Amino acid sequence: MLTRALIVVLAILNVGVALWWMLRGEPVPTPPAEPPTGVARLQLLDTPNAAAAPAPSAAQPAAASTALADATPAPPKPAAPTTPAPAAPPPAPSTAPAPSNVPAPSTASVAPAVGRPTETPPAPAPPAPLQCISLGPFADRDTAMAAQGNAGTLLQRSRLREVAKPGASSTYRVMLPAAASREEAQATVKRIAAAGISDYYIMAQGEDTNAIALGQYRNREGAERRMAALAAAGFSARLVGGAAGTAQWWVDAALAGQATPSAARQRSGAAQQRSLECAGLR
The missing domain is CATH 3.30.70 (Alpha-Beta Plaits)
Known part of the structure; x- marks a missing residue:
């Protein structure tokens, strides 16, 4: 059974090969390759039958070489450099007057920006000590x-x-006038304390008995400041002391x-x- 199948397959293959051989077309001739540019092409001269052809003479090789030389193309000439056409001249500026209603551009807007640094005003000099x-x-x-x-x-x-003065002893005393009685002097002291003034005492003897002393100073300036403070509080004081020349x-x-x-x-x-x-x- 297997043998018969192999025979059938071989027969079919033979029939297929025969059909392909009968149906294939003529081979298309391949066109000759073009010679590269710049290479001379070899041209064959028409030759008569070998029997009728005369014996080659010595002049034929020279003629053949001449023909080959004539058939060799000349090398291409280098292209001449092309000179660019001169550019057209710019159009001449119009000489027509500008219309009067068009304002002329200001110099500040037309002038290009110049990279000039701005001048920094000098710093004011520091005040002298x-x-x-x-x-x-x-x-x-x-x-x-x-x-x-x-x-x-x-x-x-x-x-x-x-x-x-160096070596001189002089003092200034600030005092309120003597009161009529001890009780009146004490009442004045209470008012002085209520005004926030300190450093005071009541004189108990001498011609200034019942007078109120409000400070003793070595210079007149301090004594005058004390008198100004008392005047602001409503008390009228007097300055005592300060001998002349001291x-x-x-x-x-x-x-x-x-x-x-x-x-x-x-x-x-x-x-x-x-x-x-x-x-x-x-």
């Missing part, structure tokens, strides 16, 4: 005030200061502008000048 001095000594208050006025604009924030006066001030200590001393008429801490000048 304040210099304070004391001018003196003067024999009395009036003389010191006159010297203060003579210095004028060379001084600022000036004040008068009284000090005791005190001297000084002018404390800060120099103004470009003033120098020597110039201020000469204008005020002071005999001396001393440095002073400006923090203590109020």
